[in-house]
Amino acid sequence: MRGIRPASATLFVLASFVLALAPCARAQSVADFYRGKQISWILSADAGGGYSSYALAFAPYLTAHLPGNPKVIVQNMPGAGGIRAMLYLHSRAPRDGTTLLWSIPACRLRRSTVFQRRSSIPAS
8 A cells, every 4th residue: 555645745734724724705695795786677578568567566575575675677678579588688687696587478488499599589
């Protein structure tokens, strides 16, 4: 049986020492994350319709009940039966938890069908 080489043992002890002295990572609370931020609520329907009215009525309650009380902005993004909003969420929206999507039932398609045609449907 071969023994541990002195250089490997020294490196292991040094790495263990550095990791033991390193400060532990601390997760940010949900309230701290959302405090002072704006949440974009993408709605795949026209402004003035039933879904838009529901979203506008519900947005203040969402603001009041989310930790940190972020401001909720409803953005209507109609087009292609909701696929335009889905493509925006997939390709352009920030991936930091500040964008929500409410899609209408007509656009519930398989993901592969929607994203295969990504280049042919403009997202803006």
